[in-house]
Amino acid sequence: MGRSPCCDKVGLKKGPWTPEEDQKLLAYIQDHGHGSWRALPPKAGLQRCGKSCRLRWTNYLRPDIKRGKFSxxxxxxxxxxxxxxxxxxxxxxxxxxxxxxxxxxxxxxxxxxxxxxxxxxxxxxxxxxxxxxxxxxxxxxxxxxxxxxxxxxxxxxxxxxxxxxxxNSFTSQLASGPPPSRxxxxxxxxxxxxxxxxxxxxxxxxxxxxxxxxxxxxxxxxxxxxxxxxxxxxxxxxxxxxxxxxxxxxxxxxxxxxxxxxxxxxxxxxxxxxxxxxxxxxxxxxxxxxxxxxxxxxxxxxxxxxxxxxxxxxxx
DNA sequence: AACGCAGCCAACCGCTACAAT
DNA sequence: CATTGTAGCGGTTGGCTGCGT
Structure with a gap:
């Protein structure tokens, strides 16, 4: 099932995210939701592949993430x-x-x-x-x-x-707070x-x-x-x-x-x-x-x- | 202060599953 | 049914940081 490498394109940035990139991604998703990750980067003004954006979002920027020491x-x-x-x-x-x-x-x-x-x-x-x-x-x-x-x-x-x-309910979730119960x-x-x-x-x-x-x-x-x-x-x-x-x-x-x-x-x-x-x-x-x-x-x-x-x- | 080493963690890579066509 | 595109998952890597010498 052919998966074309999404980050092979010349000009796409890799490596650590800058605060500016974070801000762009965050702002875009808050306004529009992520939609298609592949289509997101150009819309958000990012020189990243969709996959990189998705990872950055899910692993770092998502508002419902608890960071720090594990209890x-x-x-x-x-x-x-x-x-x-x-x-x-x-x-x-x-x-x-x-x-x-x-x-x-x-x-x-x-x-x-x-x-x-x-x-x-x-x-x-x-x-x-x-x-x-x-x-x-x-x-x-x-x-x-x-x-x-x-x-x-x-x-x-x-x-x-x-x-x-x-x-499905991403945007509303951003505003609504607590995640669904276990x-x-x-x-x-x-x-x-x-x-x-x-x-x-x-x-x-x-x-x-x-x-x-x-x-x-x-x-x-x-x-x-x-x-x-x-x-x-x-x-x-x-x-x-x-x-x-x-x-x-x-x-x-x-x-x-x-x-x-x-x-x-x-x-x-x-x-x-x-x-x-x-x-x-x-x-x-x-x-x-x-x-x-x-x-x-x-x-x-x-x-x-x-x-x-x-x-x-x-x-x- | 400089260097080397080890640990940590964000990010990437490659694969699979699945939906769309 | 076959092919293609996308998202998600798990393994791995590489850079940063802290610590010891």
Whole structure:
């Protein structure tokens, strides 16, 4: 599918953007929207290719970009989503709406990856280097893999929808402020965590289908209805409870009464302790919604822990 | 002060997906 | 259905900056 290099034309500028160029691009987009990126540069009076303009806009000039240091929660969200999605920066960025995929990618490559390596965790597989498998049972691995595929596909679709809605309503968005709320799939992640994290102690309804976390749930506005009253999952929330979930209504988790100690559920080897390499996080009181237990913290439990924070959102 | 090195990050490159024709 | 054009994505690069010597 022939793609002609857009920057090959003589006379097009490359390299760092000047403040004047930024101003031109910003002013043009604010007035007209970006429209066709290819057609934009001459209209905006820029000697750049459309691609360069698009990148400059999406990675730097967009008004809804949060810049600067990544918060603790953001870091964890990135790590956890990366464990699920791999190097799909765009999908990861869709859950950190104020961060760009480029920024997340850079941050991963320069900070987080190294940190995981230091912890003895393979940053690609998110498994301890000395453990071929992160789970003790092949069936769980298969389920996890399958679910990851489902979730991954969902995230991609959602990211696409977000992109489309952004491009369609760009001008109004400039004026209107806050970006759309996070997509509902994070609620799915909650339930998924509960579903696949089921252990001996937790009894699921017999028709709970592990193969597809999406298939057992219905979305209607912000409400997720559990298919049966007894289809429950572990919800490890910020108050350090683990309980079984009756359902999710809006942003609220409806828990059963028998709330139990989360440490009962940590079954994986100590070597999987997720936060061992984050010494500065322990007991620091940072992170607000994230609970750091100094005893065994299950790696995969933490993969999804952030999404279980009170508002259930890694979105800041 | 000068130099070298390493880390960071903005920007580019090349590829794929997808829409339009 | 085939071809073409465009947008978006992920990998990579190169320049800037800070730090150590």
């Amino acid at each position: 603790l929660q953001e870091e964890q969200t990135i790590i956890q989503l990366h464990a699920l999605l791999g190097n799909r920066w765009s999908a990861i960025a869709s859950h950190l709406p104020k961060r760009t995929d480029n920024e997340i990618k850079n941050y991963w490559n320069t900070h987080l990856k190294k940190r995981l390596v230091k912890m003895g965790i393979d940053p690609t597989t998110h498994k301890p280097k000395n453990h071929a498998l992160g789970c003790s049972q092949p069936k769980e691995i298969a389920n996890l893999s399958h679910m990851a595929q489902w979730e991954s596909a969902r995230l991609e679709a959602e990211a696409r929808i977000v992109r489309e809605s952004k491009s 997509p509902p799939c994070l609620d799915i992640l909650k339930v998924w965590q509960g579903t696949w994290m089921k252990r001996k102690e937790v009894v699921f309804a017999s028709n709970a289908n592990l193969e597809s976390p999406t298939s057992i749930l219905n979305f209607s506005d912000n409400t997720i209805a559990a298919p049966t009253p007894n289809v429950v999952g572990l919800i490890n929330d910020s108050t350090n409870y683990v309980g079984t979930c009756k359902g999710i209504v809006g942003n609220s988790l409806q828990l059963h009464d028998h709330v139990t100690d989360p440490t009962n559920y940590t079954q994986l080897p100590d070597s999987l302790s997720f936060l061992d390499g984050f010494g500065d996080l322990h007991g620091s009181g940072q992170g607000g919604n994230v609970v750091f237990e100094d005893n065994k913290v299950n790696y995969w439990s933490n993969i999804l822990n952030v999404v279980n924070s009170p508002m259930g959102s890694p979105v800041f």
